[in-house]
Amino acid sequence: MTQLVRRRVVVTGVVQGVGFRWAAAAEAERLGVAGFVRNLPDGTVEAEVEGSADAVERMLEWLAQGPPAASVSRCDVTEVAAAGERGFRIRGTSVG
Template structure:
């Protein structure tokens, strides 16, 4: 199990980014959460098998139709036993 925290910048709010992230994570069996931040970015935590988490990090690099991702900041963290995937905030 690994855990990654990402901050996604660009046109990522108001384009169903959070709900699409939930669907993509559930399809891959990844736990964690996603939320909008006040500065217009989206923050997400992905926890699960390395290949599945890597797939999610790649996915947020383009996001859903309508998004225009300009950057993804990825940080490694210690897994803390997330279960399920949800929208926060």
Template sequence: MTGTDENIVARRLTVHGRVQGVFYRNWTLAAARDLGLTGWVRNRDDGTVEVHVEGEAAAIERLVALAHDGPPAADVARIESEEVGAQGFDNFDKRQ
């Protein structure tokens, strides 16, 4: 591992509330890219939004803090967060 890789952490977020059909994935995509994070975001069949995010811990914490508000039409009830293994993504994408 290089020195940079040692600073990379990964989290899996599950966002609950009114987060589908309100541009939450697009908002997450833009916010993550602005923070220099990599990974992906997708809607889940249970109505939640799942996010796999990798990067520096401080940037991930900032994304999580912002994600509690999300886009204007969203109503986030809660965000579950768990540490996961980094997969080395090159960018941040939106998945189906």
């Protein structure tokens, strides 16, 4: 069985209003990773990505670039405990 890893990512730059969450969800589906993506009130995008180390690494690389209309200036990645989550969701904007 493949060991699951999970990473929390906060993406900074021009990342809201450019289809970032929908493109991220499509990429997550393509890579077979679980988790979520959502806008934060400060203009950043937060994602948590869970899956095999290789798939999560590929998703992190995608998040560092984003979709064509985005302009990513920074990705802050932290390790979090795997939750055994299935599926990838777009969540509503966090309110705090």
